[in-house]
Amino acid sequence: MPAETEPSLAKATPRSDAARAALVDVEHEPGAKKPDPILVAHGIRRQFGGLTAVDVEHVEIQRGVITALIGPNGAGKTTFFNLLTGFDRPNEGTWSFKGTTLDKVPAYKVARLGMVRTFQLTKVLSRLTVIENMRVGATDQRGEGLLSAMFSWLWRGQEETNTVKADELLERFLLHKKREDFAGSLSGGQRKLLEMARALMADPELVMLDEPMAGVNPALKQSLLGHVKSLREEGRSVLFVEHDMDMVRDISDWVIVMAQGKVVAEGPPDRVMSDQRVIDAYLGSHHDQDLSEDMEETILAEAQAEIDAEHTEEKS
Amino acid sequence: MDFVAILGSAIQQAFGPTAVIYCLAAIGLNVHFGYTGLLNFGQAGFMMVAGYSIACAVTIFATSLWVGVVVGLLLAALLALALGVPTLRLRADYLAIVTIASAEIIRQTVAAASFSEYFGGQDGVTDFISGFRDANPYSGSVGIPGLFRWSAFDIWVMTVGWLLVALSCLVVFLLMRSPWGRVLKSIREDENAVRSLGKNVYAYKMQALVIGGIFGALAGFMVSLRSAAVGPSFFATDVTFFAYTVLLIGGAARVMGPVVGAIIFWFLITALGGFFSQATAGADPLIPEAIMDPNQASLMRFIFLGLGLMLLMIFRPQGIFGDRRELAIDAR
Numbered sequence: 001m002p003a004e005t006e007p008s009l010a011k012a013t014p015r016s017d018a019a020r021a022a023l024v025d026v027e028h029e030p031g032a033k034k035p036d037p038i039l040v041a042h043g044i045r046r047q048f049g050g051l052t053a054v055d056v057e058h059v060e061i062q063r064g065v066i067t068a069l070i071g072p073n074g075a076g077k078t079t080f081f082n083l084l085t086g087f088d089r090p091n092e093g094t095w096s097f098k099g100t101t102l103d104k105v106p107a108y109k110v111a112r113l114g115m116v117r118t119f120q121l122t123k124v125l126s127r128l129t130v131i132e133n134m135r136v137g138a139t140d141q142r143g144e145g146l147l148s149a150m151f152s153w154l155w156r157g158q159e160e161t162n163t164v165k166a167d168e169l170l171e172r173f174l175l176h177k178k179r180e181d182f183a184g185s186l187s188g189g190q191r192k193l194l195e196m197a198r199a200l201m202a203d204p205e206l207v208m209l210d211e212p213m214a215g216v217n218p219a220l221k222q223s224l225l226g227h228v229k230s231l232r233e234e235g236r237s238v239l240f241v242e243h244d245m246d247m248v249r250d251i252s253d254w255v256i257v258m259a260q261g262k263v264v265a266e267g268p269p270d271r272v273m274s275d276q277r278v279i280d281a282y283l284g285s286h287h288d289q290d291l292s293e294d295m296e297e298t299i300l301a302e303a304q305a306e307i308d309a310e311h312t313e314e315k316s
Numbered sequence: 317m318d319f320v321a322i323l324g325s326a327i328q329q330a331f332g333p334t335a336v337i338y339c340l341a342a343i344g345l346n347v348h349f350g351y352t353g354l355l356n357f358g359q360a361g362f363m364m365v366a367g368y369s370i371a372c373a374v375t376i377f378a379t380s381l382w383v384g385v386v387v388g389l390l391l392a393a394l395l396a397l398a399l400g401v402p403t404l405r406l407r408a409d410y411l412a413i414v415t416i417a418s419a420e421i422i423r424q425t426v427a428a429a430s431f432s433e434y435f436g437g438q439d440g441v442t443d444f445i446s447g448f449r450d451a452n453p454y455s456g457s458v459g460i461p462g463l464f465r466w467s468a469f470d471i472w473v474m475t476v477g478w479l480l481v482a483l484s485c486l487v488v489f490l491l492m493r494s495p496w497g498r499v500l501k502s503i504r505e506d507e508n509a510v511r512s513l514g515k516n517v518y519a520y521k522m523q524a525l526v527i528g529g530i531f532g533a534l535a536g537f538m539v540s541l542r543s544a545a546v547g548p549s550f551f552a553t554d555v556t557f558f559a560y561t562v563l564l565i566g567g568a569a570r571v572m573g574p575v576v577g578a579i580i581f582w583f584l585i586t587a588l589g590g591f592f593s594q595a596t597a598g599a600d601p602l603i604p605e606a607i608m609d610p611n612q613a614s615l616m617r618f619i620f621l622g623l624g625l626m627l628l629m630i631f632r633p634q635g636i637f638g639d640r641r642e643l644a645i646d647a648r
């Protein structure tokens with residue numbers, strides 16, 4: 001295909017080609033082995049009381065690729081994120097990042113290793129200005145040590161470098177007009193942008209984004225998609241949770257589907273979307289039949305029976 | 317009613333040794349609560365450890381006050397570690413409970429009869445500041461005749477005290493404008509966000525707890541130097557709460573907040589006390605005895621102070637120095 005006929009955003013780049021090429025031979029099965037995984041999780045289970053929120057047998061995230069993690073509400077995506085990044089501990093399971101086992105590694109060390117996450121419920125530092133929020137994100141700051149903190153000549157230079165980088169990112173994420181405002185005065189969508197920009201201050205190898213586009217307007221979404229793709233161009237890997245299927249289809253090279261804590265399907269976006277298991281997971285197994293009134297009643301009765309069965313199980 | 321006398325004593329207290337003590341204690345709380353968001357309700361405990369250290373260095377170990385200073389700073393840092401290790405990984409309220417309890421435990425232990433040989437029980441320790449007195453370069457009193465007057469000893473205490481305040485404010489200023497201070501403020505806002513950016517939140521909280529405790533220790537030194545004595549009653553829980561009041565009046569997370577707060581607090585409380593004691597004194601008092609007798613009058617200042625604090629929280633919750641913009645954020 002001649003290059004000029006392609007829309008600019010969907011432009012195939014060497015990296016995206018390479019990313020997709022690397023995944024060509026990967027099986028379209030849950031837990032499929034990847035040629036060059038950056039993150040490997042095995043046997044991860046997390047229970048909240050009687051509820052098993054996450055029960056992932058095996059999953060691998062390919063390096064240099066944009067991987068989407070999708071699934072219905074309550075599927076356990078955020079919980080899985082928390083477990084991988086050290087914000088929560090699983091009941092059992094092992095996982096490793098770049099070959100380093102992370103079982104007992106605290107969250108801040110996970111971040112220092114190069115796996116930086118954002119939160120579904122955005123966590124901006126409200127009473128700090130936007131630019132200060134950005135500066136906190138930079139790693140290896142000399143001025144963050146207690147002993148050197150009081151002597152500004154020790155950290156001034158580094159601070160200036162970080163500020164230049166922060167300003168570039170703010171420009172990219174259209175937040176430069178808000179530079180001196182308190183982060184707490186930003187709108188919901190702007191907070192999402194700030195959090196994502198702040199995570200990038202740390203130059204992470206693997207960026208983990210929990211619903212980065214929720215509440216962001218469509219025009220900006222388009223340009224953000226571009227930014228996420230450019231992360232791949234820079235050689236970073238991206239794992240993101242998203243409910244917007246168009247976006248998933250547009251930017252991801254690989255999709256992992258979770259439902260009720262388990263990985264139920266994996267594959268390239270177009271294949272996964274038509275996978276029966278995925279459709280079932282999202283819509284329940286009755287989605288393809290037209291719901292007549294008696295059908296609805298049957299389904300309701302079935303559901304009720306299931307609930308009753310669960311209750312008796314719990315009691316016994 | 318002698319307003320000149322009321323004004324005079326209010327000014328005398330506003331800049332006097334007591335204000336210095338509460339200012340230093342509040343600087344410590346500012347590091348804890350104002351910048352880092354740590355709820356330390358046991359600042360009196362840090363002060364007590366330090367106050368007894370310099371007293372006991374002289375009375376029990378017969379060394380100099382300077383040794384007591386070094387020991388006091390070390391013990392305050394150790395106390396901070398002991399309080400922080402079990403609580404700083406937990407939710408913020410645990411630290412509050414543990415600090416308020418431990419300050420009382422320290423106080424009751426030191427006051428216990430079985431240790432009275434060393435710590436003097438409820439009477440406390442005296443006769444240890446001759447070294448400090450001898451170093452006093454002042455002679456004669458200082459003040460404005462007819463208005464207020466500080467004794468030579470008070471002026472000496474104030475000189476040392478306000479110098480310590482100036483030094484502490486400088487340290488706080490330098491620390492809080494640095495990236496280190498920025499991490500503390502970030503922890504106050506959202507611990508998990510800071511964690512996700514690769515900072516060891518636990519270590520930062522511990523450092524903040526120790527540094528604030530050391531400022532508390534400075535306040536404790538000044539208590540024992542000023543009174544030439546230390547006793548358990550000097551370090552009751554209300555000391556901590558007065559220090560919090562001082563901090564809130566001035567404005568938390570502002571370098572000069574505790575200084576302004578201490579001056580205003582002691583000015584107001586003395587002026588109110590003076591007013592009510594005069595209004596109920598004499599044969600034909602301004603406020604008839606049926607309404608209020610002199611004993612009740614001595615408590616009125618606290619009632620009015622409480623009222624004032626409530627009004628402050630309603631109309632200017634950010635304190636005198638606070639930034640109005642920050643308030644709009646809390647409303648979201």
Ligand SMILES: Nc1ncnc2c1ncn2[C@@H]1O[C@H](COP(=O)(O)OP(=O)(O)OP(=O)(O)O)[C@@H](O)[C@H]1O
Pocket residue numbers: 048051053071072073074075076077078079080120
């Ligand atoms: N701290 C908790 N205590 C108890 N249950 C929890 C806790 N956190 C999550 N859960 C439960 O675990 C399940 C998975 O939640 P999780 O937040 O991971 O879902 P999700 O896939 O991120 O959903 P969404 O798309 O709505 O964000 C839910 O049923 C939820 O109720």
Ligand SMILES: [Mg+2]
Pocket residue numbers: 077078079120
């Ligand atoms: Mg979620």
